[in-house]
Amino acid sequence: MPLHVLVLGGTTEARRLAESLVPLDGFRVTSSLAGRVAQPKLPPGEVRVGGFGGAEGMAEWLRAHHVDAVIDATHPFAGKISFNAASAAAAVHVPLLALRRPGWVPVEGDRWHVTDSLTGAAELLPGLGSRVFLTTGRMGLAAFAALDALWFLMRSVDAPELPYPARMEVLLDRGPFSLEGERELIRRHRVDVLVTKDSGGDATAPKLTAAREAGIPVVVVGRPPVPPGVPVAGTPEEALALLRALTSG
Template sequence: MHVLILGGTTEARRLAAVLAEDPALRVTSSLAGRVAEPRLPAGEVRIGGFGGSVGLADWLRAEQADAVIDATHPFAEKISRSAATAAAEVHVPLLVLRRPGWVPVDGDDWHRVDSLAEAADALPGLGRRVFLTTGRQGMAAFAHLKDTFFLARSVDPPDRPLPPRLEVLLDRGPFTLDGERRVLREYDIDVLVTKDSGGAATAPKLTAARELGLPVVVVRRPETPSGVPVTDGVQGAVDWLTALAAGRSS
């Protein structure tokens, strides 16, 4: 079986490592190429876009893919839609692997919104010194806030346009609780903005914000494509492939 894994997430790399141990599988991981120095998974790797659903469908045919696992970032909505469309067109089974979202606990002061634009709208009433942890894309949503200080953290420099009062931290998770406490105190942060990415690598910022009593603006993740099976862990993806292989051989 030839399995295509979409995404450079932690879960995608873990899945590739597990599947690459199986000699009956050919594993290809596709990375979007948005990070200058990505962490490469086991198995074959391709970097760059497909050219939308049409290009992905062409690739699935040409490479004779037998299954697709969409393990992209929970907010990679465009490639998830393309994967669903292409897999349906080529009649290749598709599974979505999504880590669980974060859940608030006692003491959290979360303000949920549906987009970065809504997050920007919420900020004037919450604080004036913002720790922005939404990645390097989408900064344009905050560029009009002239009186707000932003500390933005991303792996690579953020895309323009940018807010006028901006400092950038180039860093890659996982992050520690002590480190997040230090950042919030050192920069006198009074509000945190994050996407509901889930996972443990970047969760310590939520604990640090709770300890300091800071409000957190949380952007809800988009829905997964309708009609596509979803699992929240690597083992679930392995079990899905095992059942798929058993069905092919029966």
């Protein structure tokens, strides 16, 4: 029987991993998407959409569908599902690994202000600028809702829901983004501070280069930790090699 691998996805790396696994003999792949994006890019193989009902619900799903291994390839800031996956995998005694793209690293000329939360980012903003390019997604905008003196350009895949800042222009767009396009956004909207999560990867990195060129500060929200004891791969290729090692024998 093929090994049934559950990929907790929704990221570019998760799709690439599914694309690598599906054609291989000996694997059956199910990708799970949270369902927060209206029109997600679907990976190959079997796909399920929606939550599991916490760690216990995920454990029941793993048992019912005879899952042999779990790969947590969710967004670095998904957070809660990663800990649910660790609990569920331990409960049913199946191997778990995490696929996390490497985080960004500041280079000479960057003016980064690192914080550990969106609330921390909001507290820093009044001292850094007045026209904010907010690229942290549509979730968590309540942290910035009280900053009435600031103007925000908020970019996300789907439209946000209240509460959010009163003075906010919404830009609906999906990466990857070009350096020239990011330069133009900063210039046209007279942006003087950028807010981002440390998502890593190349698709949204040009905004960091554009901010450095423009000499504007960047508020970077650091990543939550991966659950203790979970092995981590940095690329889909590394994840496949680690999966083979964890399931061999």
